[in-house]
Amino acid sequence: MLLIHRMLRRELGQLPDLIRSASGDPARAKRLAGHTGEMLDLLHHHHTGEDELLWPVLRPRVTLEGELIDRMESQHEQIAAAAAAAQADLPTWARTADPEVGERMAGVIEQAAVVLTEHLAEEESLILPLVSEHFSQAEWDALGEHGLAAIPGRRRLVILAHILEEADADERRRFLKIVPPPARVAYRVVGRRQHAREARLIRR
Numbered sequence: 001m002l003l004i005h006r007m008l009r010r011e012l013g014q015l016p017d018l019i020r021s022a023s024g025d026p027a028r029a030k031r032l033a034g035h036t037g038e039m040l041d042l043l044h045h046h047h048t049g050e051d052e053l054l055w056p057v058l059r060p061r062v063t064l065e066g067e068l069i070d071r072m073e074s075q076h077e078q079i080a081a082a083a084a085a086a087q088a089d090l091p092t093w094a095r096t097a098d099p100e101v102g103e104r105m106a107g108v109i110e111q112a113a114v115v116l117t118e119h120l121a122e123e124e125s126l127i128l129p130l131v132s133e134h135f136s137q138a139e140w141d142a143l144g145e146h147g148l149a150a151i152p153g154r155r156r157l158v159i160l161a162h163i164l165e166e167a168d169a170d171e172r173r174r175f176l177k178i179v180p181p182p183a184r185v186a187y188r189v190v191g192r193r194q195h196a197r198e199a200r201l202i203r204r
Helices: 002-021 026-061 066-096 099-134 137-149 153-164 169-177 181-203
Strands: none
Touching: 002 026, 002 099, 002 153, 002 181, 026 066, 026 099, 026 137, 026 181, 066 099, 153 169, 153 181
């Protein structure tokens, strides 16, 4: 999960400047709109998985401060509201590259990124150690399966490359151990190359 958090922080952190860079350029806006929508969808499904499969399992097993729970839930709501506002503007911006619409999107995504950074830091320091201690392997696997199910099959190798983009050699090795061998080979042969090509076009 730490690698997924790293990807979400990186991609949301980059989006505002990328969106602003496409002002008045509909072709670039169309490409970036696809990437923006994909990342916001991944973030949504990541948090949905936690709401449905993490918190209901963890709460009965541990004692958590009410203030922490309230704060985590409030952060989810703030991030979801900002993402929904950006998603609502995406179709218009993808067609027009309108600077005003783009700036509005960039602003709400910046707000979401700030809240997300705070949220993930607390989750990693306070919640994930409890998950490691109190979740069965099957319960942990269910979280991963929920996230995987949200990714269209044709995009899974590219998203895997996004997740592993900043992984060190040991992190990459451990993560790929849970990937089925055929997908592991496809990632190395196809996924990394496709991701690199897309990243060059998006981040130029």
